[in-house]
Amino acid sequence: MRGRARGLAGRTAMVTGGAQGIGAAVVERLCSEGCRVLVYDKSAEHGRAAVEKWTAEGYEVRLAVGDVMDTAAVKAAFADLPDGWDRPTLLVNLAAGFVFKGLEATAEDWHAALDPTIVGLSLVTREFVAGLPERDADAAVVNMASISAHISQSGYLTYNTGKSAVLGFTRCTAEELAPRGIRVNSVSPGTVWNANNERFHREALGLDRATAEAAPEHGGKFLLKRFADPEEIAAPIAFLLSGEASFITGTDLPVDGGYLAV
Ligand SMILES: NC(=O)c1ccc[n+]([C@@H]2O[C@H](COP(=O)([O-])OP(=O)(O)OC[C@H]3O[C@@H](n4cnc5c(N)ncnc54)[C@H](O)[C@@H]3O)[C@@H](O)[C@H]2O)c1
Structure with missing residues (x-):
């Protein structure tokens, strides 16, 4: 990424889970930096309301409604971009399975926890990468982990296992994709209000x-x-996507108010 633009203006990003919560703050941050943003979210209701508001504010945002586990819908989202939009070169994987169970978890619980958090994340990343050049792609991915990826929490076995897998996925894909000029990192927030x-x-x-x-x-x-406020997670995500982070890949950035430090 040496010699690349440092900011994000003019880039196209995809944000999964961007209809609300931290994802919505990420969309707003990227738009405010001059990105076009494709929001991929399974909630049509929240997605439409958010995109209507952002469009009225002058942001260039497009909604694709779908589940990260739906390969065809993910493919269609990348293929069906508005006229004049480049294919995304920035990806933020935020959609996750919110299942908080211990060893009593059933096979269904495990699928509900892990499918969106790690399998869906992998399917979206695969489609994202498929549209990028073989070399010098100048692309970046940020995956959403959590402090829960780093610690044990009673009753959180399913969630923490999924978030731990995000760290492994991040390291392995960083190695696989580095030769193509694609950086991959994660962030680990503490509790976000x-x-x-x-x-x-x-x-x-x-x-x-x-x-x-x-x-x-x-x-x-x-x-x-x-x-944390959602904006305090969006800012480091924007940094990791940007050329300011051009020598950072394969790592996790805790955004946790110091929680993991002690
Ligand atoms: N809120 C926190 O305190 C906190 C802390 C650390 C990490 N995180 C992580 O941040 C991310 C966002 O969390 P949030 O609290 O903002 O969540 P949220 O519930 O406010 O938003 C999640 C969004 O993802 C969408 N989504 C969920 N499953 C999906 C799927 N299978 N396919 C497509 N879209 C899907 C939902 O429709 C929703 O719009 C998650 O990965 C979560 O684990 C949250």
């Missing part, structure tokens, strides 16, 4: 954000004594 986490803390624990952040077992477990 999005709609899901707000609902969970309110409904399951009866806590608002300030109270949850003050609690030692919730926000207090992070060195910075708080949760």
